[in-house]
Amino acid sequence: MGSQSEKEINRMARISMIGTGSVATHLSQALQNAGHEIVQVYSRTPNSATLLAEQLGCPFTTELTNISTCDLAIISVKDDAISKVASQLDCPIAHTSGTKSIAVLGEKDVGVFYPLQTFSKKRKVDFQNIPICIESNNKELLTLIEEIAKSISNNVHQLSSEQRKYLHLSAVIACNFSNLMYQLADEICTEQNIPFDLLKPLITETSQKIQVVSAQEAQTGPAQRQDSATIEKQTALLNTDEEKRNIYELLTESILNRS
């Protein structure tokens, strides 16, 4: 098996992409660039199906029953639709969801191919460093999924559905909630005629610091240094904005508990 398995790592897979959202779009482009064949794109919306199929130069369908034979169908649709879509497919399948258990795919040969990143359609993404979390109920399929994952990323991890659920929760907190913080800061700056640009170097440094030191060590600011005078004044600045004040108080309390 020696040289054969060596070869298999570089084998080209024939992949169907089920879904045309941000993840499906970025992922199918990355897979195609890595040399895999996107044999078909599916969306129940003809416009979406056409758009992605044109980008990839491949056929599309709006009927799941038309999905032809392939090595893997990647299901990248809304969480609630995964199960129904899966039940209509005959080929090996993997979903891309952070939250859904592998069990929603049924009893067949199934897997998970979860790229952990925040995708927007307009923004280019380099998959090389994106963690891809994989799982399968079948050893051969796991090997195939791993090979496909490793062909686009250097950051492939085998995770259980249980772990993935918590990883996704952590991602919501680290990414979506941080982005909300940027948004709240932006709103305050705009209201006070301060360019939000002033905060950008700080946002960059905060996210770079965490790459090399722990969040505990990286923390600074009034709550971290138990500066109750500043905390009180800043709370007062938010007196006319109940939502922001509640957030300020709760998060400050949380930093105080950890400092």
Add this chain to the structure above:
Amino acid sequence: MGSQSEKEINRMARISMIGTGSVATHLSQALQNAGHEIVQVYSRTPNSATLLAEQLGCPFTTELTNISTCDLAIISVKDDAISKVASQLDCPIAHTSGTKSIAVLGEKDVGVFYPLQTFSKKRKVDFQNIPICIESNNKELLTLIEEIAKSISNNVHQLSSEQRKYLHLSAVIACNFSNLMYQLADEICTEQNIPFDLLKPLITETSQKIQVVSAQEAQTGPAQRQDSATIEKQTALLNTDEEKRNIYELLTESILNRS
């Protein structure tokens, strides 16, 4: 005045550094690298004074009455100590606080020199892109402060004390609160035996995205797509951790209100 004012922009200033914390340490090194003379370092703690003075190769004192003549004394001490320190100095002074009004420095020629960044002593910082927010009650002193600021940063802004107060609040939210989000995510990962490293590319991308699109446009995740099933499940995962669950609920609500 033409060529003279041209020359004045590059004049070397004689600066005393009052304080030896993270801001004082990074700032005095940057000022010295830009060609200014740090004539003296002050700390009431002999060890701290010695340490920074040795790094800079300059004299130190632990008595404010020993501060000799200089173009500017930069006061980088705890917010609550600024006023008392300022009253004991005879030279032109500027503080580095984000929250304190210029008024706490008294009626003399005074100013503000606020570098907006998260400083940790151990971590190197490049001042070139750090916004420095300046203010003065005296036109000549404002010019001097502006020249000094521009000698180390390309990002110098004149802001009122009122604006600076709100900018600092925004910075706490965008930086300290985001870092708390990293910390909460880290805690969840550690508990579930998931390497926190998996989240690092996501954190980087989230902070890079905000450099080019608005936070509103950049937002993704369950709350943004009004995915109540995932929100409910993630809330349930936090049932044993009241603090995290409260934070999850409040911030999710806030994203829902904005989506």
